[in-house]
Amino acid sequence: MSSSTRSEVSPGPQIRNTPGAFPSTPGEPETVVSSQHSLSKAVYERRAEYTVPRKIRIKVGTWNVAALPGTEEDIGSWFVDGKGISESLSNLSFESNGTTDGDDLEDAGHQEARRSKNRPTVPSNDPGLVPGGDDIGLYVLGLQEIIDVSSATEALKPYNDPWPGRRWKQAVEDALPEGYIKVAEQQLIGLFLLIYAAPSVAPTVSSVSTASTGTGLMGYLGNKGAVVARLVLGETTRLVFINCHLAAGVEKGNLERRNWDASQVLSRAKFDPLYNGAGEKEETGENIGDEDFAFWFGDLNYRLEGMPGDDVRRLLMLHTKNEYGQGGPSKRKISAELALKSNPKPNDSAEDTDRKSRIFRHNHHLHYRSSPETPATSLSSDTLDPSADPASLQTTLASLLPHDQLHQQMRTRKAFGDGWREGPIDFLPTYKYDVGSVGMFDSSEKKRGPSWCDRILYRTRKDKLAYEEKIKVEEAAKKRDEEMKSHGIGDPAVNQEEVLFDYDPATDGDDHDYDPEADVEDPEGVTTVAGFEDKIHLEYYTSHQRVLSSDHKPLDAIFTLQYEAVDPDLKAKVHQEVARELDKAENERRPTVTVVVDHHHDHEGESRSFSGTEGVDFGSVRFDSPKMRTVTLANTGGVPATVGFTDRIVTADKTEGVAPPWLHLRFDRSSDKDRPASESHQVYTIEPGDAVNVEMTLHVKDVELVRALNEGHANLQDVLVLRIHNGRDHFLPIHATWLPSSFGLSIGNLVKVPEGGVRRSRNGHQDSQGVKWSAPREIFRLTESIENLVERVIAEWGMTAGDDNPPPWTDSGWPFNSSTGEGKATQSAKERIREALDNDTPIPDSFPTELDLIRRVEAVAGTLLLFLSSLQDGVISADMWIELEKSIMSREKKSKTTPLLSLDDERMQILDILTASPAHSESGSTEEARGGLCVGVRGGCD
Numbered sequence: 024m025s026s027s028t029r030s031e032v033s034p035g036p037q038i039r040n041t042p043g044a045f046p047s048t049p050g051e052p053e054t055v056v057s058s059q060h061s062l063s064k065a066v067y068e069r070r071a072e073y074t075v076p077r078k079i080r081i082k083v084g085t086w087n088v089a090a091l092p093g094t095e096e097d098i099g100s101w102f103v104d105g106k107g108i109s110e111s112l113s114n115l116s117f118e119s120n121g122t123t124d125g126d127d128l129e130d131a132g133h134q135e136a137r138r139s140k141n142r143p144t145v146p147s148n149d150p151g152l153v154p155g156g157d158d159i160g161l162y163v164l165g166l167q168e169i170i171d172v173s174s175a176t177e178a179l180k181p182y183n184d185p186w187p188g189r190r191w192k193q194a195v196e197d198a199l200p201e202g203y204i205k206v207a208e209q210q211l212i213g214l215f216l217l218i219y220a221a222p223s224v225a226p227t228v229s230s231v232s233t234a235s236t237g238t239g240l241m242g243y244l245g246n247k248g249a250v251v252a253r254l255v256l257g258e259t260t261r262l263v264f265i266n267c268h269l270a271a272g273v274e275k276g277n278l279e280r281r282n283w284d285a286s287q288v289l290s291r292a293k294f295d296p297l298y299n300g301a302g303e304k305e306e307t308g309e310n311i312g313d314e315d316f317a318f319w320f321g322d323l324n325y326r327l328e329g330m331p332g333d334d335v336r337r338l339l340m341l342h343t344k345n346e347y348g349q350g351g352p353s354k355r356k357i358s359a360e361l362a363l364k365s366n367p368k369p370n371d372s373a374e375d376t377d378r379k380s381r382i383f384r385h386n387h388h389l390h391y392r393s394s395p396e397t398p399a400t401s402l403s404s405d406t407l408d409p410s411a412d413p414a415s416l417q418t419t420l421a422s423l424l425p426h427d428q429l430h431q432q433m434r435t436r437k438a439f440g441d442g443w444r445e446g447p448i449d450f451l452p453t454y455k456y457d458v459g460s461v462g463m464f465d466s467s468e469k470k471r472g473p474s475w476c477d478r479i480l481y482r483t484r485k486d487k488l489a490y491e492e493k494i495k496v497e498e499a500a501k502k503r504d505e506e507m508k509s510h511g512i513g514d515p516a517v518n519q520e521e522v523l524f525d526y527d528p529a530t531d532g533d534d535h536d537y538d539p540e541a542d543v544e545d546p547e548g549v550t551t552v553a554g555f556e557d558k559i560h561l562e563y564y565t566s567h568q569r570v571l572s573s574d575h576k577p578l579d580a581i582f583t584l585q586y587e588a589v590d591p592d593l594k595a596k597v598h599q600e601v602a603r604e605l606d607k608a609e610n611e612r613r614p615t616v617t618v619v620v621d622h623h624h625d626h627e628g629e630s631r632s633f634s635g636t637e638g639v640d641f642g643s644v645r646f647d648s649p650k651m652r653t654v655t656l657a658n659t660g661g662v663p664a665t666v667g668f669t670d671r672i673v674t675a676d677k678t679e680g681v682a683p684p685w686l687h688l689r690f691d692r693s694s695d696k697d698r699p700a701s702e703s704h705q706v707y708t709i710e711p712g713d714a715v716n717v718e719m720t721l722h723v724k725d726v727e728l729v730r731a732l733n734e735g736h737a738n739l740q741d742v743l744v745l746r747i748h749n750g751r752d753h754f755l756p757i758h759a760t761w762l763p764s765s766f767g768l769s770i771g772n773l774v775k776v777p778e779g780g781v782r783r784s785r786n787g788h789q790d791s792q793g794v795k796w797s798a799p800r801e802i803f804r805l806t807e808s809i810e811n812l813v814e815r816v817i818a819e820w821g822m823t824a825g826d827d828n829p830p831p832w833t834d835s836g837w838p839f840n841s842s843t844g845e846g847k848a849t850q851s852a853k854e855r856i857r858e859a860l861d862n863d864t865p866i867p868d869s870f871p872t873e874l875d876l877i878r879r880v881e882a883v884a885g886t887l888l889l890f891l892s893s894l895q896d897g898v899i900s901a902d903m904w905i906e907l908e909k910s911i912m913s914r915e916k917k918s919k920t921t922p923l924l925s926l927d928d929e930r931m932q933i934l935d936i937l938t939a940s941p942a943h944s945e946s947g948s949t950e951e952a953r954g955g956l957c958v959g960v961r962g963g964c965d
Contacts, residue, residue, distance in 0.1 A: 064303075065601045066594070070259075073593035074555065077257060078585045079160030079224060080562070085266065085320040085477055086164075086577035090171040090213070091458065093140030094572040095191055099198025100143040101577050102164060105151035107567035109346060109461070112416065113450045131461040132351030135571065138459050144571035153563045154581055157200045162219040165250075165266030166191060167322045172213040172268075178239065178246035183210045191215060207252040207264075209233035212245035214321075216252055216266040227588055230255040232294040232309075238269075238284040247284060249321070253294040253309060257588025259553045263314040265292075267321040273472070278428055281324055282438040299553070312487060315551040316559055316584070319443065320479040322575070325429035327452075332472020335423065336464040337361055339451060339473055342416050343462020346569075353463040360466075417449065424448060427475060442486030445478060446564030446580060453477040453566050453576040461569050477566075479580040483549045483559060546585065555587040614750045615660030616709070621653040638756030641721045644739060645861075646729050646764040647889075648854050649722040654755070656745070657714040665695065665748035666715070667706035671741070683741045685723050686757065691716040706748065721759055726893045729767035765801050765860050769895035773799035780863035801860050805887040808866045812880035813838065819876055831877060838877075838884040848874060852882035853889075860890075907933065 084102045088094040101107040129146035138144050169187040170177050177184075188210045195217055196205070202222035209216045214235075220228050231254045239246035249267035256262055267288060270280035294309040311317065327335060340357045347354035412418060424430060429445075432438040452473035455465045465471045546558035563581040570577055620639050641650045658664045668681040668688060681704055682688055692715055694705035707715055721739065723729060731737035739759035746752055765773060765781045774796045777783060820830050831837045848871075855869035870879050891897075899907070910933075 062598075062602060062605060065605060066598050067299075069597050069601065070553075070589075073590055073597045074257075074259065074587040075590045075593070076585065077588040078583060079221075080154060080158060081161040081163065081262075081318075081582045081584055082155070082159045082579055083163045083264070083318050083320055083479055083582070084165065084577060084579035085167075085322070085479060087167040087268070087322045087454075087477060087573065087575040088169060089458075089573045089575065090168050091573055093144075095194040096141065097143050097145065097570050097572050097577075098164075098191070098194050100145045100149075101567040101570050102162070102195070102579065103155050103198040103200075105153035105155040106143075106149040107145040107570040107577070108152045108565055109568040110152065111345065112342060112462075112568050113565050130348040131346040131569065132348045132354055134569065135351055135353055135459055135461065138571050140572075144459075144569075145567075146569050149569070153565065153579070157221065159581075160221045160224045160584075162195075162199065162203070162217075163264050163318065164195060164215075164217045165264075165320050166215040166217075167266075167268040168213045169210075169215050170213045172239075172246040177212065178244055180212070183212060185210070188215050192217060195219070207231050207233055207254060209235060209250040209252060211235040211237060211248055211250045214245070214248065214250045214266055214268055216250040216264065218252060218254070218264065224256075227257045228254050229258065230295075230297040232297075234292050234294060236288050236291045238287045242287070249288040249292065251288070251292045251294075251311065253314065255297065256584075257586060259555050259588060260316070260551055260557055260584075260586045261309075261314040263294075263311055263317040265311065265317065265319040265321070267319065267323065269322070269324045271324050273326050278325075278328075278432075281428075282432060285323075285438050313552070315484045315549065315553075315557060317482045318479065318582075319439070319481070320477075320578075320580075322476050323429060323478045324476050325427065325432070325478070326474040326476070327423060327426045327472060328428050328431070329426050330423070330472070333470055335472050336470065337363075338419060338423075340462060340464060342419065343451070343464075346461050353457070353460045356457075356463050356466055416451075420448060420451075423452075429475070429478060439480060440490075442482045442490040443480045444482065444486065445480050446561045448475060448564075450566040450578075451568060451576075453578055455574050456576065458574050459571045461571065465574075477575055477578045479564065479578060481559070481561070481580075481582070484551060485547075485549045546583070551586075557587065558585040559583070612662060613660070614658070614662050614664035614747055616664050616666055616745075616747050616750065616753070617657045617659045618745065618753055618755065619655040619657065621655070638742075638758055639719060641739070641757070641759035643762050644721060644723060644759045645762050645854070646766050646857060647722075647724045648857075649720050650759075652719045652721075654717040654719060655714050656709065656717065658709040658711050661711055663708055663710055664750065665698075665706050665708045667694075667698075667704050667746055667748075669704055669744050669746040669752075671744045676737070677741070682743060683757075684725070685721060685728060685739065686741070687720045687722065689718045689720070691718065706746075719757075721757075723761075726767050729764055729893070730895060732761045733763050733767060763861070764857070765799075766857065766890060766893040767895060770799055771896070773801065776800070778863060780861050782861050783863070800863075801890060802887075804860065804866060805883060805890065808883045809838065809880060809887065811867075812876060812883060816876045816880055838880045839888055849878055849882050849885075852878065853886050856882060856886045860886075 082102070086094075086098075086102075097107070127148040129148060131146075134144070134146045169191060170184060172178055188208075192205070192208070196203075196219075199219055203219045204222070204225040205217065206220045206225060206228045207216065207218040216233070231252065233250070233252045235245065235248065235250050237243050237245035237248040239248060247268050247270055249265050251263065251265045253261065253263050265288065267285070269284040270277055272280075289311050292311050296305040296308050298304050337360055340361060344354060344357045344361070347357075429439065433440050433443065451462075452475050454474055454476040455471045457463045457466055464473050546560040548556040548558060551557055560583045561580060562583055563579075565580075566576045566578045568576055620637075639652050639654060641652060644650055656666055670679060670681060673679050678684060690705075690707055692707060695708050698706045709715055723732070723739070728737060732739070739757070739761055741757045743755040743757060744752055745755055763781050765776065768781070776799075777795055816831075834840055852870060852874055855871075856866055858864075859866050859869040866883065874882075914929075
């Protein structure tokens, strides 16, 4: 089970890629560009000017609560108030947090006797011996087994039960001083991680990311594993917290599984990517190891190896019995066990017998030193240094810790050997106790051996880098040794006399004593990822022996962290200064382009500069009548300018691209062959003082667009985006006024067009009486013009043409198939004809006098074809086609029994169907009559 939850992600600066962003494209290395990215980077380079030193305390606590009821009642006492510590069983010197005299502290016997699940179990009059309350900047709590993970029902749940977490969260928040804010939370079955920040610290916490890694059943489920959190403190210092519960058990296989669990947490836990101080987002998420300071805590479950658990229990209970007064169940149990002799068993080896004999002699010495008859002065620390006193707790712990599996695995680098360290262990093993007891180790039938299962480790970035460097050195040395041996150098049989010493790090150095000060260093500089010098110091590391509600004793460590934090006011000041400097530099080196729009085609006066709001005005635009404008782009700056139109902002009713489909752009020069990688469209480089012209042609010829424009559902307005590489974008508005057209309308609308044409109708003068004509007048006018012109062409041809030049009507498709081609004269004539139709002016008056009759009739015929093809519903609508098909199929069926109809009868049947729509019927009749006349004329001519 592995998951990641984003609690908070620093927004971080980003490069905007929307049109008009400044700058719109990343700058080249030699160009200064005032973008959010470069601004953040420049501000970051001056970070020393806006960071201030800060110091906070971080309290890390861990506790396996064994899913026992009432354990949450103790959380405030030990974790927040620092209570429940046995000063005599910790070998530490403390300063009381309270005002109560420590001599009034309740003894262990009375404490155990009054234990209740409904109130804290710590002793009465406990002043609290470690810092807490509002002295702590970050409270980090890791709990294990907040639910019973030994239950298959709980372990196999595909979700986290939120209720136990809510209960613990409420208990912690009730105990914390007012104003503390939860900044991180993560649960994995029974694992629970909570992080709270002081009111002065919480605003400086950012980039919080949490994750879970299950390593339990099948190596995946969450009955074992870890919950982790990453946060950034003061925008500078990265902290990682790992709360884990590793595999249990005392066998060798269990040890190897613990190591495997730890390796899985390291490799599988991932955090969200974050933005560094320069505003750059990391490409991938962070792993454990990328931070500045890491804290690994929880029930690691490492045991004491190579020592009889029962002997260790009795050895340690010689110390715990002094916590009790004159009586109590635990005191009697301890005394009874200590009264037993440790006799060798028949099958014990000589080594086991010797070890047990030494332990017995040590126990006897401790028993004598701690008996009530012994004078108190003999136990005084003033008499003998605890480290040199064979009966002291420190000596006892020092004799046990070399057998600690965790330390052994760290030394051999099988687990936690990559820079992790731990404070001195001056407290009793935290597991396993009788619930409700201060010092009675497991008295059940299993009598589990005491162990330091619960631990708090930490590591700095400096520690990890030192480990990595050490590995490199060792690998290089190993490689050199192998090369020497391959050349016959260094062979022990040949060069034995030259060997000064022989050392094998894999086997040598195993038998060294535990040094409690080995991993503890004075605060020293740690260079963080952000380049600051931070320091960390472990102040306290102890267990809370006198918390009774679980079989594990809670454990906490207090660290002092000195770090550089960003001061928002100072950063804002630096930000303003950098922005001004970048703006100044940018203005000096930024390309400058002036846009000039030519309006002389439709407006009086000379060309004038583009004002930004006026844009390019194409004036009145007609159907299939192209209109052109010219835009000049002049480089008025001191550096070359690379320009080009880029994708514009579009809405749902507009198409994507550089320009709308009705607008065509053409530069008067070739584009750059090597365009910037950021540009997907063509670009053009203009040298200083040079200019480039852009020819813009607006051409509306798509019938669907014409219909939308006629109905007011579309317009001829848009905004082009002219991109200046490393400069500011120019927005170029496009305007045009659409003149309504009869093309693209339906027959039903055309018959309602009043005299004066569609332009008059669209300007609000349409007669309210509705239908004006039996058929579209445009069809009448076009077919009538074709008839008249054909007659004139035939007459003129007969008088002027010679026998060698065949007449155009020899082509059966004439005049609809042009014999003269589509020249400019014909195109111009068609535009004039369409204008005459839309304004209801005579078609013959639209022709220029120099245009011959053949081109005139071909222009009218072409216009008729275009008009008919643009009709929205056609001359014969879809419904009519269905009726016609039914009629034809019916006649085909009847043809087997009845004679076929004559051509005239079939025509009459078709016209009868068309009468359902008079306008369509009349249009069809008009086309048929005019077409028949033309065919008749051509036939007569043939």
